[in-house]
Amino acid sequence: DVKVTQSSRYLVKRTGEKVFLECVQDMDHENMFWYRQDPGLGLRLIYFSYDVKMKEKGDIPEGYSVSREKKERFSLILESASTNQTSMYLCASTGGGQVIREQYFGPGTRLTVT
Amino acid sequence: GDSVTQMEGPVTLSEEAFLTINCTYTATGYPSLFWYVQYPGEGLQLLLKATKADDKGSNKGFEATYRKETTSFHLEKGSVQVSDSAVYFCALRGYGGSQGNLIFGKGTKLSVKP
Numbered sequence: 379d380v381k382v383t384q385s386s387r388y389l390v391k392r393t394g395e396k397v398f399l400e401c402v403q404d405m406d407h408e409n410m411f412w413y414r415q416d417p418g419l420g421l422r423l424i425y426f427s428y429d430v431k432m433k434e435k436g437d438i439p440e441g442y443s444v445s446r447e448k449k450e451r452f453s454l455i456l457e458s459a460s461t462n463q464t465s466m467y468l469c470a471s472t473g474g475g476q477v478i479r480e481q482y483f484g485p486g487t488r489l490t491v492t
Numbered sequence: 493g494d495s496v497t498q499m500e501g502p503v504t505l506s507e508e509a510f511l512t513i514n515c516t517y518t519a520t521g522y523p524s525l526f527w528y529v530q531y532p533g534e535g536l537q538l539l540l541k542a543t544k545a546d547d548k549g550s551n552k553g554f555e556a557t558y559r560k561e562t563t564s565f566h567l568e569k570g571s572v573q574v575s576d577s578a579v580y581f582c583a584l585r586g587y588g589g590s591q592g593n594l595i596f597g598k599g600t601k602l603s604v605k606p
Contacts, residue, residue, distance in 0.1 A: 411593075420581065420598035420599050421536075421581065426593065468535055468536065470535075480526070481536075481538075484535050485535045
């Protein structure tokens with residue numbers, strides 16, 4: 379059974395804190411993604427990675443950074459959390475190549491910044 | 493750039509009613525199209541997909557046909573159940589590229605009443 383896990387389901391942080399969101403997949407997937415989900419806005423891509431140590435900006439990278447030191451793990455970092463980063467964060471992964479493969483999603487982390 | 497537009501929600505139906513959720517897209521080339529579903533408190537999971545014109549994706553009683561002439565991929569189900577209550581996302585993957593990037597619509601929340 380394929381699995382994408384995220385380190386926390388719920389997280390509360392204070393403004394200015396450094397926040398780490400961790401994502402691990404057990405499918406040996408090349409590609410990993412971080413989205414944020416907000417009501418009325420759907421899913422927006424923050425960053426993605428197509429290989430270890432490789433990263434690409436998505437549509438809304440400002441205020442975020444990522445790290446991929448191992449193939450199975452993709453971390454999202456909020457260097458200095460702000461209240462407008464309160465959101466649901468979803469991690470996903472998919473295999474590489476030209477074959478059309480689905481993205482597998484984790485359960486999400488609901489982050490509240492106070 | 494590529495985009496997906498789906499009908500605004502929420503949609504409220506009685507059990508056994510017919511469901512249609514409209515989805516249209518703008519893309520260059522020949523995108524692949526997907527419907528994802530998010531049940532309460534969970535991440536997204538693939539519901540169905542279609543990779544070329546006139547393909548019909550189907551799963552769990554849901555169907556969607558890839559209509560290139562109308563750039564549409566409407567989701568339908570003949571008889572909804574309470575357990576179908578969820579948020580539904582239409583998505584596309586552009587032609588070419590191997591990173592598996594998806595572009596999502598904003599989501600349509602479906603509530604089915606007994």
